[in-house]
Amino acid sequence: MKRFELRDTPIDAAAERAGLEHPAAGGCVTFEGWVRNHNEARAVTRLDYQAYGALADNEGEVILDEACKTFALRAARCVHRVGALAIGDMAVWVGVSADHRDVAFAACRWIIDEVKRRVPIWKNEHYADGESGWLHPSQ
C-alpha cells in the first residue's frame, strides 16, 4: 500500500487518521505542518510548493519503509501538498500508530525530519512587499 502521497488538493486530517487504525495499536501521533504568516522576520502572504514528483514519491516511500523497520509501528503515513497554499493551510501531515506512545512520538518526529531533509520538494515564499523567493536551507 502506498504510504507517502503528494497531493494538489487540501489534506483532510480526519480522513488520514483513519488510515492509522489497527486493533493492536495503543495510540497514534500525528504532526500537521501549517503555512505561517512569517519567516525570518518577513511577512509571508502565501506560498507555492513544487516537487520532483517521481523521485519525491520514491523517497517518501523509502523514508516510511525505514521508519517501519526502525520503530515498532502498526502504521505510518505521510501526505505533502504541492501547488499554491494560503496562510493556515496544512502543508504536510504525518501520522503513525504504535502499541506504545514512546515509539509513536519518536517515529513521527523522525519521519517529519527526514521528509524535510530528503524529499525533493521546494517552497517558494511570497512576501508582503511583493517579492518572492525559493527557500534552499543550508541545514
Place this chain on the structure above:
Amino acid sequence: MTYKLLYFASLADRAGRAEELRDTNARNPRDLYDEVAREHAFAFAPERVRVAVNGAMVGWEHALADGDEVVFLPPVSGG
C-alpha cells in the same frame, strides 16, 4: 550524447526554463553540472546539490547514457 535535464525551484528560475535537451560531451553528472552551472550562473557549489538520473539518486561519477533524464536537486525545503 543528448540528455534531458529538468530544473526545479531557483535553478529553473536561473535557467529560464523547466527542462532542456542538451547535446554535450559530458559523460558524468560532475562534468554536466560544471557545464550547465557555468552557462546558467547557478549559485550552488556541487557539494550542496544532489543528482538524480531517471528518477533515482546517483553519485557524481555515475556513467550517463544517451537519453538519460538528469536532475540536479538544489537543497530542499518541504515540510
